[in-house]
Amino acid sequence: MINTLLIANRGEIACRIMRTARELGMTTVAVHSDIDHQAQHVLQADLAIGLGGAKPADSYLLMDRILAAAHASGAQAIHPGYGFLSENADFARACEAHGLIFVGPPASAIDAMGSKSAAKSLMEQANVPLVPGYHGEAQDLQAFLDAAAAIGYPVLLKATAGGGGKGMKIVESAAAMAEAFASAQREAQSAFGDARMLVEKYLLQPRHVEVQVFCDQQGNGIYLHERDCSIQRRHQKVVEEAPAPGLPIELHRAMGAAAVKAAQAIGYVGAGTVEFLLDARGEFFFMEMNTRLQVEHPVTEAITGQDLVAWQLRIAQGEQLPLTQQQVPLRGHAIEVRLYAEDTDNDFLPASGTLELYREPAGGAGRRVDSGVVEGDVVSPFYDPMIAKLIAWGETREEARLSLLNMLRETVVAGVQTNLTFLSRILAHPAFAQAEVDTGFIPRHAEQLLPAAEPLDDRFWDTAAKAWLLARPVRSAATAGPWAELNSWRAGLPARSRVHLRCADLDRSFAAVDVSGCSYDPATRTLLLTDGQQRCRYPLLVGGQVLYLQWANTWQRIEPFDPIAEVEHSQQHAGGLQAPMNGSVVRVMVEPGQQVEAGAVLLVLEAMKMEHSIRAAEAGRVKAVFCSEGELIAEGTLLVEMEDAP
Template sequence: MFDCILIANRGEIACRVIRTCRRLGIRTVAVYSTADADAQHVRLADEAYPIGGPRPAESYLRGDAIIEVARKAGAQAIHPGYGFLSENTDFARACADAGIVFIGPRPESIDAMGSKAAAKALMETHAVPLVPGYHGADQDPARLALEAERTGFPLMIKAASGGGGKGMRIVRDAASFAEALASAQREAANAFGNTRVILERYVEHPRHIEFQVFGDTQGNVIHLNERECSAQRRYQKVLEETPSPFLDAQRRARMGAAAVAAAQAVNYVGAGTVEFIVAQNGEFFFMEMNTRLQVEHPVTEETLGLDLVEWQLRIASGEPLPLAQEDIRAHGHAIEVRLYAEDPEQNFLPGSGTLRRLVLPRANAHVRLDGGVVEGDTVTIFYDPMIAKLIVHDVDRPSALRRLREALAASSIVGPKSNIAFLERLVRHPAVVEGRIDTGYLDRHLEEFLAGDTQTDPETLFAAATAALLTEEATVQANDRYPGSPWATMDAWRIGHQGKRIVALMEGHVRHEVEVHGYAGHYTLVHAGQRCVISGARLSDTALSARFDDEARRVPLLVSHGRIGVHDEAGQRWTFEQAPAFAYVSSEAASARHVTAPMPGRVVLLKTNVGDTVEEGQELMVMEAMKMELALKAPRAGTIESIHAAQGDFVDADSILIRLRDAD
């Protein structure tokens, strides 16, 4: 076993590897960019070294700088995590040339599976089922159009390199093919530096089921069962679980054997994942192999009681696989979701900023948290905006779903917007609960998972107002130097008439004003003609208990930094921001006159010119930010007056990109 390893990554996975190394007594070396000088992986490692600027190309993708640090620190091996250099054959070879062990597969295995096209050709010779399509080297658009017609529609265009949904497009007819191809190639070039694509027949309503495989240097290969990742949005996994609710023992055995055959075809060593598309009738087809550890590996660990990072370390040091195939025994059901800094109501726009408040459930036998940030840290614009992975485990799937709902209800993020409320709706949705979701379900029915224009019920609003009152009263009393003073009492008492206060709560752009009479947990609340008498209200860290018109209720609720998060009886999360009671509130201008950058990023495509007449909602520009493309659309009909950014320009958040004037 190694004495010292370097982790060529950051964030959650770097912290994850460090934890295992510490348990095994292995010294850890971290590397960091200028944006990550105060990051958790830097603080957790035994030592850490700077390697460059904030952008990945300036730091985490600099293999030469990372190897130099490994030499300096005396690291015997490098763990690449996932992403960045984890599937980079040049880096794997450079490690070997430097006499440093790359904790991953052999470079030739990465090469074989790094190209979707080459991987499919190889799988074809090893009797692994493939989806009909084209994966040839001729990438002339005319040839691709011809092969598309031959494959048949609908079909999928996929970037031959990389993964994560980048460079993937569904094409329904021949007329849409050319534009979809150009878009997929442009995204593939930006993400992977390679425009090559493959074409596949699109399997309608497929499931995504992957198998964890492991190989050792003695030639042994086994699988560690499956993970179902069918809950996806734009090909990005949203919820992962094991076992799959779709597979029976016979299907699992057939798919597991195919996964092992795929790994054996490339003499695989280390951790990998063989991914399959599964049709509704149970037919399955090889999709790709990820030659690294996957983000969702914790669900496999929870059901098998294994540490897959430890397996990686032992195999990389030359040890055989710790278990044989017949020794693999699964127990219970595990589910993982990822908490992201993003705004689901704004097309999942990634966010950034300081985590002013981060409340997560306490880890226990049923709840696991893998994260790379803590309260007070910053989610930067340069990397993936994941805050933490939340993993639950219980005896069966219904029990695990209940654990997940409870854990999400106990979570709160103040700072950048998050996807917690979206995940809560997801895990309660019938398609998820009944295990009948497919890879396109979320995109087809996204409105069912978003808050939209749902009206807040009065009891939820009154609960939020009560929490605001109790918090305000407690703050005034705590800060008053003379607690016996009548001025420390917030009962709004007036000579000659009953006192009244106003609690103003913002729900998005909607302002609610609640009229309040009373004090110290006993209030009469009035809003929009509805009245509620609150009695005996008490506020804890996680809930409000009170009598609402003499009916006792316990309302799950979190208060932090002027934000109040409330769960109603159906498990719906509502978020309110306290606002000044007396303030002029202007309505949003009906005639917006410019398009601004929603976040820092790079302009990749201009789709309009000065003088063009555009319609409301028309796509004007495409930006790339935080590993995704953002389409910027016209806020109203009008004429393009001026354009303030060119293709390839980097722009700051909120900078004006396009100005509009009324159409002539």
């Protein structure tokens, strides 16, 4: 009997598990790193226990401290969520050894399927079609070069113990293998504590279709339909939907039956997902099995009307599956998008910082938001950059698509770069509306999904200046005073004011701003501009000492600009390379005095559990290096200073 449940995770999944646990009458226990001590999952729990540290290896991956927290709190069970220790067989065994219920499959099942290599061997024995690849014991570079040559390039390197795109690299040629192999191993070791790799043929334009399975301790197993998760970037899912559109009923049943057979063959218990690659001919290939609850489980809940976390908790206590295969409902269609903190214009580079503004869409029938943040929270560089999941359900796929588009339009995020506009472009794209999806969707439609940024024209700057004067943020005490008042009144002169503003790394100075015919309604936070017979409304939000103006479906951050301070800052960093995000230095590849070619890797940063190479923009000589391996650095920190070669 589970009366007290410890959730060994953080963020939105911890909050989501707590929601169901409370409904079942359970006391909830959170664990947290030092920097997460005020996180939402901590504030929402009945009891919270600190683990110390910041990085996952120093906090959420410390089994001994989590087990100690479970005993200290009186918990009878631990739910691992997803990521971190959720697919760690040693942790499952340790829970059992300590008399705790592990809300997940037995360690033997994690051993069998948690390793991609072991899973592929098992499926090979069961005659399940596999993508050509190598998943053997030899882990040296030459073994992978030989395997890739036999398979044929391009190939895909994958961490055997991984998921979520960590430790995964596409390799186009033998010349690129060494660097990709070493980087993938480091990512895998950092994220999962296991650097073992496999390699397989990189299929072109496949669909990623996965089947949700559930098994109980009595040996019963069912599948709860499938999900299409084909739209991905950096090998991580961005959009998921259920059921998979356009899947013939025969194929639907065949994939479901194969998934249940695979789970039962290893004595599986609880929630799991069997992932397949589906080609255009309707043939499917086993890819891997995730022995945990998936990020995208809400779309399955939406089309079945079931609470999968409640299923997990009941099955962990020995109850049978609540439904037979014939009783599993299928109603309507559901689509989920993942709202990430990332720079979509810079190869989806993870972002971090403070959520200066954060507004979730209104609730309602068929609408759901799973998040673990509120306005003012910090998106840390140490964890996955997902902010929230937005889920919409409808009687039809089109109804769900349009509903989710409206939810995205209602969402407000500022202070951190996000993929919010990018998600809207995906859902609005004609190919997505026609369900023409595969894993190449984003690169194929990159021109429409990732267009060059529209320049901020005169009309924008004029509107921004008027918005600033009418709804300006609170000024600091240092700038307060009668001469700082921008009330547009001047003795004997028209109602005009001077202002110098910055937005999106651009600035504009205004000698005179005429605000006649303009008004700001603080109740609706709307700027109204009247020009003859034309009336335009612009939503505004004020945060701290900055203003946010909604322009072309994007919230633009507007702040006062000091040209003198900007010149001083530019002079200080001339010729230097700055950190594009918060993170830690993994490797420093150069030293002062070294000559480098354009494109050479100078150092490697790790942020959000993934590696990012800092390269020389042009040939030159390294003048100075301002960081060392293992050092934590903030966005904008000067890393390397370059100079022209003599």
